[in-house]
Amino acid sequence: MNLKSVNPRAHVIESQQFDIDFLEELCDLTLHMKQNRRNVGDELAGKNVLNMFWEASSRTALSFVNAAQYLGAKTTLIVNAGKFSSASKGETLEDTIRVSSAYTDFLVVRHNHDDASEQCYLASRVPTINAGSGKSQHPTQALLDFYTIKDHFKRTDNLSITFVGDLLRGRTVKSLTYLMAKFPGNSFNFVAPDNSRIDDGIKTHLNDLNVAYIETEDLLGTLKKSDIVYMTRVQKERFGSNPERPEELTPEENAEYERARDMYKIDRNNINLIPCNSILMHPLPRLDEISKDVDHDERAKYFIQADNGLYVRMALFKMMNDYNYR
């Protein structure tokens, strides 16, 4: 199915949907939301936003809920939706979404299955936003990452972007790669342990677009030539080989996980390898891949990045609300 042609003002499924016009409007509106957070008007008054989260979330869930509330909407948040929805009785995701979407005006869903977002899009009767789907995508994280990058560099092209960590199981890296690959001159360095390398789908996409990338295990050598260093957490909950229960690791898998987790760290001993005007990003939550003793470094942008999530999601709700859905 060609999801790329779905208007992101109607449904947000994957980051390939965002074009330059959409991104420019979103960034302008995000700045407006940031400057007028408590005074943006009741754009969503009379509307309901239902947030259903099958997976753990702090930043994403809370920023979606609060973004909708600042715009005047009423919100419902269901955490642990696998347990507290009829999914626990064996209902299919499709049926749950079909029915729940009739009670609301916007639906925000996080799910552990890679193709959940596509299923939600097909089943939902209202604008639906992917808040993270398994290992595959997290498109609104890419939007807030994009805003943070643009805000710092005042451009989004000709950047050398280094992704570090669990590039196989993490979804934020995939969504941001699809997004940044749209801009000329961007190049990618994928730094990962051999058990967590970036998947072939991304490499094929970059090859098709003729975008330069390398894969390496050498973090220190790569830091020096990076405009953006984007660290990620090794995803323990997706590390196991049993597709039904990837969170249950055998002793061998646990040892592999520990090895991957210990491999790359940014701390005060190596942060100065990153050039002065470059930035250090992380979608959070972090484990120990970024030491807290670099939190006050000028290059560390991860808390600003998380803060931007609220304003980006406010802007997104406004754009979706302004769009004449169906």
Ligand code: NCD
């Ligand atoms: C990320 C996610 O859920 O993919 N978190 C987030 O939404 N900021 C990253 C992660 O869980 O490691």
